[in-house]
Amino acid sequence: MEGAYADSVLSVIGLALAAVAFILIVFLLSAVVSPRNPTPEKLEPYECGMPPAGVPWAAVRVRFTGLALLLVIFDAEAAMLFAVAGGLRGFPAGVIAVGVFVGLLTLGLLYAWRKGILEWR
Numbered sequence: 001m002e003g004a005y006a007d008s009v010l011s012v013i014g015l016a017l018a019a020v021a022f023i024l025i026v027f028l029l030s031a032v033v034s035p036r037n038p039t040p041e042k043l044e045p046y047e048c049g050m051p052p053a054g055v056p057w058a059a060v061r062v063r064f065t066g067l068a069l070l071l072v073i074f075d076a077e078a079a080m081l082f083a084v085a086g087g088l089r090g091f092p093a094g095v096i097a098v099g100v101f102v103g104l105l106t107l108g109l110l111y112a113w114r115k116g117i118l119e120w121r
Contacts, residue, residue: 066117070109077105
């Protein structure tokens with residue numbers, strides 16, 4: 001039994017070392033083979049062919065973070081509901097659990113609406 005355990009551990013260590021070696025080889029080859037031709041245009045923050053109109057680093061307004069958080073939450077909700085929808089047939093407990101989940105998210109949406117996060121100023 002101990003021999004099989006040692007083989008398993010050695011296999012995992014070997015695979016981890018092989019993965020690290022592969023990543024290092026890919027980075028090394030990229031550094032050696034890739035062409036280096038820096039020009040002033042290529043050293044600009046955005047290489048789009050147009051001269052920059054202002055400073056490339058601007059502060060992000062905090063009001064957008066709440067809206068972005070809501071977007072992430074409701075995207076995750078949609079993904080979870082689509083994943084669960086197929087298995088709900090004939091299971092009232094599952095329907096109740098999903099109803100509670102949607103109800104809690106609705107309360108969160110109402111709270112955000114009341115706080116004014118959804119208003120675009």
